[in-house]
Amino acid sequence: MKMKTFHVLWIWIFLSGFGDSATDGTDIHGYFGKGATIICSYSWASTNKKYFCRDPCKDSKDILVKSDQSPTGRYTLKDSGEGTFTVNITDLQESDSGIYWCGVDRSVKDTYQKVILTVSKDPSESITTSTQPYKDIQTSTDSHTITPAGHSESPSVTASKTTRYPSPDDITLSPSITASVNTTVYILYAVGGLLIAVIIFAVGLVTVHQYRKKNQDIRKLDRLHAAQSKQR
Structure with missing residues (x-):
């Protein structure tokens, strides 16, 4: 064994x-x-x-x-x-x-x-969300000194508050506002162009009118000279 x-x-x-x-x-x-x-x-x-x-x-x-x-x-x-x-x-x-x-x-x-x-x-933790950036603006209220009974001095307590506002760079216009602005710009361009065209047309009319009047005056002078020549 x-x-x-x-x-x-x-x-x-x-x-x-x-x-x-x-x-x-x-x-x-x-x-x-x-x-x-x-x-x-x-x-x-x-x-x-x-x-x-x-x-x-x-x-x-x-x-x-x-x-x-x-x-x-x-x-x-x-x-x-x-x-x-x-x-x-x-x-x-x-x-x-x-x-x-x-x-x-x-x-x-x-x-x-x-x-x-x-x-x-x-992989389940790789999904991240992006948020709009904000700028911190810190505002403080008036400080109040609290003095307990029997004590001559105590630290002052200042209450502060932080407010978050979007920065100007982060503010974007909506598509409707952008379209409205673009339409206004186009209208201004069209009105300006029309005014320029009217001015050019008016200047042209004045020039033509003066040219015709000058020609008429020249013809009258020619006729007058011709009549005077016949009388002599």
Whole structure:
């Protein structure tokens, strides 16, 4: 009986010491500012130490959290003892994107499970609304000094109020007002053009009238000279 128990124990130690050195990768996607949960699996290592590290996971500085240490920072590790341990990451950053490894401490060679983490911005939070800018105009009322009984001095209290008014640059005319202004401008142009045309026409009439009158005067003089010549 003791020999059988020894063989079983030896086989368990042997399997926990070797096992697969690395397993296929797991793709995890998270959003900026949110959290991510990574479930790592193992076999024949319920009492072995577990850890979570970032690639290349060669030095202790690459290890982010261990099962035998208190969690620090944004990483926590919980071992179920039944073939899986869970790693939680909070407040994800885009710089967290990369390759990680779920590690199991073995007596001969540690085993790893590859994790590929991708962090992106949450599309639901990318919708933004624009509002009309305002300029702050601060107005203050007269200050009143409140002096409690038994005290000769106390700080004065000044009530202030901030009113927000649209800046002149932010005020735009509606289409109807713009159309009305344009129509008025066109009418003014038309009236001005008509006045100029009337003036030109009047000047032309006066010029023609003077020209005809001058011709008539010349003809009268010619007739008068002709009559005088006949009388001689």
